[in-house]
Amino acid sequence: MAVDKKYDTPMLDELEKGEWPSFVKEIKAAAEWNAMSNDLLGLLEQSYSEKMGHWKHGGIVGVMGYGGGIIGRYTDLPEKYPNISHFHTLRINMPSGWFYTSEALRTLCDIWDAHGSGLTNMHGSTGDIIFLGTRTEELEPVFNKLTAAGFDLGGSGSDVRTPSCCCGKARCEWACYDTMALTHFITNKFQDELHRPAFPYKMKFKMSGCPNDCVASVARSDISIIGTWRDEIQVDMQKVREYAKNGTDIVKEIVMMCPGKCIEWDGKDLNIDNSSCLHCMHCINVMPKALAPGKDRGAVVLVGSKAPIVEGALLSSVMIPFMKIEEPFDEMEFWKLIENMWDLWCEEGKNRERIGEFIQRVGMGNFLDSVGLEPIAEMVAHPRENPYVFYEEYFEEGEEVEK
Amino acid sequence: MAQIPVHELAEAMYKMVKDTMGLKKWKATDLQKASIEMFGEGNVDKQLCKDAIKELVNSGRLVYTYFGGSYIEVPHKEGAEN
Structure with a gap:
């Protein structure tokens, strides 16, 4: 349905100039037929003019039985922009490695054109497919159509977030393990934790096939599984x-x-x-x-990184320097470590405390002790330069360590 | 010692949330800890708590909400929706 242009947008128009793709151009294209996108243009122009955002997020919205995947969003100017008084975001679990058929993408777009603003992020910084902007009453119909098409909601809030990975063995010669298969497995294994938030705060898994770490898991996930090798290059x-x-x-x-x-x-x-x-x-x-990379391949497991939300950014620390990642994945001992870490974090973690912050608060030594891991040199960032790390085997029995 | 039935735990959890509505925001782990304290460790475990929460949320008696973190509440119409 055609929508009449309602707003002059001189400041946004500036962002259409130049050779690069413009988000303004895309919103304007959607605004020609979608009233939500039309009001979005007006609100954004006002925000630019006032240098102030007009959104609030969070709240009670969701689909029956799920605690994640939908982020409630409202404008604080609903009288002026009634079509975006509700502008909820949906996170949709992407396939491992972001592989789609063009038909699957058309299906997603048709669903969203029928029930939302027609605007998407492909993909959001979480890795999910993002549907931008719909009303509360449209959430269940969108969800029903998505599940009928074989898609499901992703994570949001204090749950396991949608696991993501690099393209791994599908397109990369350096992949030291099958990141896409492991990501698919983790997504299925932790469905309950993905859809029913039960943690102190968010919990992200990211899988990289080699130390190039194309999905930046060492900096952006609570649990990083990065491909490596233990023999010779x-x-x-x-x-x-x-x-x-x-x-x-x-x-x-x-x-x-x-x-x-x-x-x-x-x-x-x-x-x-x-x-x-x-x-x-x-x-x-x-x-x-x-x-x-060598022929004896597997992965290193690191824990504790996060982006600088709430508190500062953290990088991950090594927990398991090398483990083989082979099917059947369910038989890996690694899941026991995950369970121990979650039990401890749920029991002792503060509200909105990421596991990396928790480790900092209680101390790595105490954390390792509680989850049943022996401390090893690989857990220290620069063991050869750290004067507080001693290797007992360097000293003869009976010899005193200088203090 | 035998565990209590899941629906009995679900009722107790629902009462905890309903009675403190507006006073306390419950996370899933808070409900778990409170339930274990109420019924004793031998009668309630982590999985039973998960099952009880799942029953309450799937039936719509409680819902997940997000206010900085995720909580479990009695459904209500929020002010922002008006």
């Missing part, structure tokens, strides 16, 4: 020499930039001291045709 020496011959300055670009200082190049042979390798992927990224 595979080297094709002939290809290394070809890189050198074709202009790659191996000393400058690789040897000097190796954080483990474990590579030597004599102009003919490349020697890697794998026992000192930090698995940063730098050398492999510079010479992808000559080097590759």
Whole structure:
């Protein structure tokens, strides 16, 4: 249905100029037939003019039985912009690795055109498909159509958030385990935790296939599962020499930039001291045709990162330096650690305290003790530079450690 | 010791939430801790609490809400919806 233009938007119009895609252009396209998008233009122009947002979020909205997936959103100017007095967001669980058929995308768009603003984020920063803006009474009909089409809501609030991963073995030669299969498994295993918020705060899983960490799991997830290897980097020496011959300055670009200082190049042979390798992927990224991750592959598990909401940003700490990730996934001992961590965090965690903040508050030593993990050197960020870390095997029996 | 029936726990949880409506916001873990305290550890465990909450939410007697974190409340019309 065509909608008459109601608002002048001189400030938004500026954001349509230039060669780049413009969100204003997209909202205006939707506003030609959708009254919600039309009012959104007016509200946004007013916000730009006043330098003030006019939204409030949260509340009671949802679909029957679910505690996540829908974020209530209202404007504080409902009389002026009645079509967006409700403007709820839906998070829809994306497939692992964000693979869709074009038909699936058309189905999603048809559902949203019929029940919402017609505007989407593909994808939101959580990784989910985001439907932007609908009314409370449209939530159940949208949900019914989504589930009929094989989709489900994702996570929001104090629950397991929609697990996400890199494209892994589907499209990447570096994947050290099948991130997409594990993500699919985790999504199914923790359906209850995904849809029924039972934690002190949000809990995110992100799976990366190699230490390049394309989904930034080390910085953006409470539980990061990052592919790695525990044997030696595979080297094709002939290809290394070809890189050198074709202009790659191996000393400058690789040897000097190796954080483990474990590579030597004599102009003919490349020697890697794998026992000192930090698995940063730098050398492999510079010479992808000559080097590759080892053959004994698995993943490292880290816990505790978060973006700077509520309190400051945190990076993850290593909990398991290496584990094999092979089917059947359900038999991995890793789930017992997850259960122990959740039990402890639910019992002792404060409201809105992420697990990384919890670890900081109680101390890593106490946390490890409570979840049944032995402390190991890999858990320390810079063990060789940290004067508070002692290795008992360095000392003979009876010898006193200097204090 | 035998566990109490799930519907009995659900009724007790519902009463806790209803009686403190407007005074206290309950998280799922709060309800779990309060239930264990009320009935004793041998009579109620974590899974039973989960099942009771699921029963209450699936029946619509309680709903999940979000106010900074997720809570469990008696359904009500919120002011913002007016």
